[in-house]
Amino acid sequence: MATGVDIVASGAAADRGEVSEVVMEAAGIGLGEPPGEVLIAPWGRVRSTAGDFLLDDESARATIEAFAAHGTDVPIDYEHQTLGGAYSSPDGLAPAAGWIKALKLVRPEEASDGRAAGLWAEVQWTPEAASKLASRQYRYLSPVALVRRSDRRLVGLHSAALTNKPAIVGMQPVVNGGAGDGAAGERLRRMLVLDESATQDVVLIAAADRIAQLEDVEARRAAAALVAEASSSGKLAPSQRSWAFELALRDPEEFRKWAESAPVVVPMGRFASARLGVGCATQARPPAIEASARAEYRANRSFLERLCSEEAYVAEAVRVGRANGG
Numbered sequence: 001m002a003t004g005v006d007i008v009a010s011g012a013a014a015d016r017g018e019v020s021e022v023v024m025e026a027a028g029i030g031l032g033e034p035p036g037e038v039l040i041a042p043w044g045r046v047r048s049t050a051g052d053f054l055l056d057d058e059s060a061r062a063t064i065e066a067f068a069a070h071g072t073d074v075p076i077d078y079e080h081q082t083l084g085g086a087y088s089s090p091d092g093l094a095p096a097a098g099w100i101k102a103l104k105l106v107r108p109e110e111a112s113d114g115r116a117a118g119l120w121a122e123v124q125w126t127p128e129a130a131s132k133l134a135s136r137q138y139r140y141l142s143p144v145a146l147v148r149r150s151d152r153r154l155v156g157l158h159s160a161a162l163t164n165k166p167a168i169v170g171m172q173p174v175v176n177g178g179a180g181d182g183a184a185g186e187r188l189r190r191m192l193v194l195d196e197s198a199t200q201d202v203v204l205i206a207a208a209d210r211i212a213q214l215e216d217v218e219a220r221r222a223a224a225a226l227v228a229e230a231s232s233s234g235k236l237a238p239s240q241r242s243w244a245f246e247l248a249l250r251d252p253e254e255f256r257k258w259a260e261s262a263p264v265v266v267p268m269g270r271f272a273s274a275r276l277g278v279g280c281a282t283q284a285r286p287p288a289i290e291a292s293a294r295a296e297y298r299a300n301r302s303f304l305e306r307l308c309s310e311e312a313y314v315a316e317a318v319r320v321g322r323a324n325g326g
Contacts, residue, residue: 034125034133040100040143041154043108043117052152053145059153060105060119066146066156073099076123076141080161083144097129097138097162119154129162138162217300221317223248224292226255228321231288234264241288286321293317 041055053059067074080087081094088094102122111117125133132138142163146156189198192206226248230236236244248255293314301310 034123034130036123037120038123038141039116040103040119040121040157040160041145043106046154048145051147053147054151054153055119056153057105057107059148059155062153062155063119063146063157064103064105067100067103073101073124074121074157074159075099076125076129076160076162078138078162080142080144080159080163082159082161096126097132098123098125100157100160103157121160132162138164140164213300217296219249220296221293222252223255224289224296224317225321226252226259228286228289230255230259230262233259235259235262237265245292286318289318289321290314 043055045052045054075082075094075096076098077094078097079089081089084094100121101124104120104122106115106117106120108117129138140163141160143160144158145154146158147153148155188203188207192203192210194203194206198206223245227236227241227244230244231241244255247258293316294310296317297310297313
């Protein structure tokens with residue numbers, strides 16, 4: 001996105017050089033229909049190409065009061081053309097993409113899924129901008145903030161712009177977006193034990209990796225159950241177990257077809273006696289299933305221990321194996 005500028009804002013404060021005008025980092029508009037409310041600045045310290053600034057109760061009150069005192073809607077343009085100068089369009093025009101109709105503060109204790117803590121704007125989009133957003137021709141919003149130099153607090157809002165050149169640093173994406181947006185993104189970030197600086201893309205990639213790991217564990221458990229079922233039917237010799245597990249893991253349906261047509265190669269007497277309760281076979285855990293389950297758990301302990309204990313995981317694998325005749 002465009003770099004921050006240091007143009008002194010108009011008014012009495014500008015005469016004393018107390019207020020600077022900076023282009024903030026962009027926030028993602030997200031997916032779906034253009035939102036009617038967007039996050040202008042997150043709560044706390046905000047990183048900007050023109051320097052950090054602060055949004056707290058005092059700065060939010062000053063910004064909202066300045067908006068009300070101005071008495072007109074704040075424009076949202078394209079690529080900051082309202083700023084003029086280096087941002088000017090070739091024809092010198094700065095058409096509006098929308099208008100900020102009102103500002104509202106959401107404090108940390110008021111935040112919820114889809115609504116992060118910070119300064120929110122009620123937005124009315126032009127038909128053209130709504131179409132561009134819906135078709136993803138534009139995806140990011142970049143506000144221009146008025147910042148008090150003495151304490152770096154946000155005290156006003158000059159304008160905002162649609163842009164496709166963001167450098168997202170610390171801004172929460174806007175509602176109606178993907179899995180990494182707003183409070184939902186924060187929940188994912190905490191569950192995945194990611195640093196607060198992790199961007200939406202990082203969160204989504206980490207979540208996809210975690211899902212893939214869990215799917216792999218489930219696939220291994222299901223393959224072990226298929227092998228246990230074939231073993232209990234006498235269709236697998238001990239020497240075949242490794243091969244059988246690899247096939248069941250790679251292609252469960254192919255393994256089932258094989259098991260249906262495979263001949264019995266292990267005498268059935270000991271399996272039948274075990275099911276009838278001869279000796280202690282009915283009480284002992286099937287060693288192959290238990291060993292496989294323990295190995296799987298320990299290989300994936302970093303995330304499985306968040307779901308259950310090792311003993312619980314092994315017990316479930318044994319239960320499934322027995323239910324399938326293991």
